[in-house]
Amino acid sequence: xxxxxxxxxxxxxxxxxxxxxxxxxxxxxxxxxxxxxxxxxxxxxxxxxxxxxxxxxxxxxxxxxxxxxxxxxxxxxxxxxxxxxx
Amino acid sequence: xxxxxxxxxxxxxxxxxxxxxxxxxxxxxxxxxxxxxxxxxxxxxxxxxxxxxxxxxxxxxxxxxxxxxxxxxxxxxxxxxxxxxxxxxxxxxxxxxxxxxxxxxxxxxxxxxxxxxxxxxxxxxxxxxxxxxxxxxxxxxxxxxxxxxxxxxxxxxxxxxxxxxxxxxxxxxxxxxxxxxxxxxxxxxxxxxxxxxxxxxxxxxxxxxxxxxxxxxxxxxxxxxxxxxxxxxxxxxxxxxxxxxxxxxxxxxxxxxxxxxxxxxxxxxxxxx
Numbered sequence: 001x002x003x004x005x006x007x008x009x010x011x012x013x014x015x016x017x018x019x020x021x022x023x024x025x026x027x028x029x030x031x032x033x034x035x036x037x038x039x040x041x042x043x044x045x046x047x048x049x050x051x052x053x054x055x056x057x058x059x060x061x062x063x064x065x066x067x068x069x070x071x072x073x074x075x076x077x078x079x080x081x082x083x084x085x086x
Numbered sequence: 087x088x089x090x091x092x093x094x095x096x097x098x099x100x101x102x103x104x105x106x107x108x109x110x111x112x113x114x115x116x117x118x119x120x121x122x123x124x125x126x127x128x129x130x131x132x133x134x135x136x137x138x139x140x141x142x143x144x145x146x147x148x149x150x151x152x153x154x155x156x157x158x159x160x161x162x163x164x165x166x167x168x169x170x171x172x173x174x175x176x177x178x179x180x181x182x183x184x185x186x187x188x189x190x191x192x193x194x195x196x197x198x199x200x201x202x203x204x205x206x207x208x209x210x211x212x213x214x215x216x217x218x219x220x221x222x223x224x225x226x227x228x229x230x231x232x233x234x235x236x237x238x239x240x241x242x243x244x245x246x247x248x249x250x251x252x253x254x255x256x257x258x259x260x261x262x263x264x265x266x267x268x269x270x271x272x273x274x275x276x277x278x279x280x281x282x283x284x285x286x287x288x289x290x291x292x293x294x295x296x297x298x299x300x301x302x303x304x305x306x307x308x309x310x311x312x313x314x315x316x317x318x319x320x321x322x323x324x325x326x327x328x329x330x331x332x333x334x335x336x337x338x339x340x341x342x343x344x345x346x347x348x349x350x351x352x353x354x355x356x357x358x359x
Contacts, residue, residue, distance in 0.1 A: 016306040019332050041241040042336045048236065064239055066247040 007076045017050045029073045057082035099179035105160035106153035109144040118149040118190035120180040122201030126273040128335035135334040135343035142347045149188040153180045166274040170282040177208045192216035209295040218299040225313045227286030299324040300353045304331040
C-alpha cells in the first residue's frame with residue numbers, strides 16, 4: 001500500500017493541474033476520480049504529464065487502462081511500482 | 087470597446103495564397119504582429135482565444151495579422167503535404183504582408199504552441215523581427231509528438247470505457263506509421279513533417295535573436311516551468327512569466343484567455359524599443 005504522503009502529493013497535483021475547485025485533503029483515497037470529478041480524456045492526459053514530471057516516472061503504452069486512473073490509491077500504487085523498477 | 091476594423095487579406099507565400107484576417111487598431115502606433123497558430127486540433131481549440139487576443143491587441147494599438155499556414159484552416163493546400171520549411175516561409179510572408187498592409191516599419195511575432203516554435207525559428211534567421219511573444223512554445227518536438235500520440239490513445243481508452251468501439255490498441259494502430267503518414271487525432275501527418283517536428287529542440291543552443299522575447303507559461307503554479315524558463319534565459323532579452331490559465335488548446339469551446347492576453351499586452355506596452 002502506497003504511503004499517505006505520496007497520495008497527498010497526487011491529490012494536490014490533480015487539483016492543481018486540473019484547476020479543480022476541490023480541497024485535496026478532502027479527496028478520498030478510494031473514491032472514483034472519473035465519476036466524482038468529471039475527469040475526461042483531456043484531464044487524464046494532464047494527470048499523466050503531471051505524474052511524469054512530478055514523480056520522475058514514464059508511462060509505457062501498455063500501462064494505459066481506465067483502472068489505473070480510477071482512484072488515488074491505484075495511481076499511488078503505480079507510482080511506487082514505477083519508481084521501484086527504475 | 088470601439089468598433090472593430092477587420093478585413094480579410096490574401097498573402098502570397100511562394101505562390102501559395104494564404105488566408106488571413108487583419109485586425110486594425112483605431113489608433114495605430116506603427117507596430118504590427120503576425121500571429122502564428124498552433125498545430126492540428128490545437129488550432130481548432132484555440133481559435134476563439136486567438137481572435138480575442140488579436141482584437142485586444144488591436145484595441146491597444148497593435149495591428150495583428152492572423153493567418154492560416156498552407157494546408158491549414160482556410161488556406162489552400164493539403165495538410166498531409168505540410169512541411170515546416172514551407173510553414174516558416176509562410177511566417178516570413180505574413181510578416182511582409184503585415185508590414186505592407188499596415189504601413190508598420192517593424193513587425194513582431196506572436197505564436198502559440200507549434201506556432202510559437204515556428205516564430206522562434208524564424209526569428210533566428212530574421213533579426214528584423216521586432217519582438218517575439220511565445221505562448222507555451224513547443225521546446226522539445228520529440229516529446230510533443232509522443233504526447234500527441236498519447237493523447238489519442240487516452241481518448242480511445244476513455245471512449246471504449248464509455249461504451250464506444252475504440253480501445254487503446256486501436257489507437258496505437260491508428261497512430262502507427264501507415265503509408266507514410268501518422269494519425270494525429272484525425273489529422274494525417276506526413277513522415278517528413280513528423281520528423282521535422284520531432285527534431286525541434288529550442289534549447290539545443292543559445293538563441294541568436296537579440297530582440298525582446300516573452301515566454302508565457304500557462305499554469306496553475308506560480309513559477310515558470312523549467313524548460314520555458316530555460317528558453318527565456320537562452321535569449322539575451324528573454325523574459326518568462328507564469329500565467330494562471332487553463333490551456334487554450336485542449337478543448338473546443340469558449341475559454342477566457344484574458345490572463346494570457348493581459349500579460350502579453352503588459353509586456354507589449356513596454357515595447358517602444
